[in-house]
Amino acid sequence: MTSWLWVTCAVAWLGLVVLLRVRRLWLPYYVLATVGFSLLVLTAARRTLVETTLEALTAQHAHVVSGWFDIPTRVFKNAPGTLLVLVVIGKVGWTVIEVGIECSGLLELTAFTALILFYPGLRLGRRSWLTVAGLVATYLINILRLLVIIAFLHWGGKDTIFVAHTIIGRGLFFLLVVAVYWSIFTRAALKAVRERVEQA
Incomplete structure (x- = not known):
């Protein structure tokens, strides 16, 4: 994955995670946060x-x-x-x-x-x-x-x-x-x- 694509995905993921947390939608927040974080870290590592x-x-x-x-x-x-x-x-x-x-x-x-x-x-x-x-x-x-x-x-x-x-x-x-x-x-x-x- 190219670095600009990774950064774009990371920013989009972070925005959605913050939105779900602010709205207190805990299950979608938790699933998106954990899966997204894992995928981002694994692709970066x-x-x-x-x-x-x-x-x-x-x-x-x-x-x-x-x-x-x-x-x-x-x-x-x-x-x-x-x-x-x-x-x-x-x-x-x-x-x-x-x-x-x-x-x-x-x-x-x-x-x-x-x-x-x-x-x-x-x-x-x-x-x-x-x-x-x-x-x-x-x-x-x-x-x-x-x-x-x-x-x-x-x-x-x-x-x-x-x-x-x-x-x-x-x-x-x-x-x-x-x-x-x-x-x-x-x-x-x-x-x-x-x-x-x-x-x-």
Whole structure:
């Protein structure tokens, strides 16, 4: 996306978000604000230092944690988002895992930030704390997902990549991220409702 188009979209998005907030149309405000923010950040971050740094950090952390379980991995210094996993079943050898935008967690981290940032009714201090806690939890869950894929590859062979990545890895990630979202959003909302009922 060209920079002038991005800026035009950002200005239009901001105008609509402000309008919806001023008119207190909370559901359209929240949906437009979170989705728009996520899309704008993701398009701005694509192929930048932000994306490549997150890919490199994710690969490096997965490499370190794999070592705790005696799973040999390597990270390429010249291709920081690339991780090698030693496969010991079937055709023995190294398998390359590319840590791209999906495996880096950039999508989920951006979406989570948007959900907290635009959630109506949160004070700045609570919003800041929840953002940091949620980002750390989401990042760690993503490392766990990558570790599951690495473990399947290492001990199950290259034929397990589809099941490990698409079914088990994503399923585990989804369940744990939903637990984080429930803890932050739903539990807090239920607590607020309970307090209002008790005060009435």
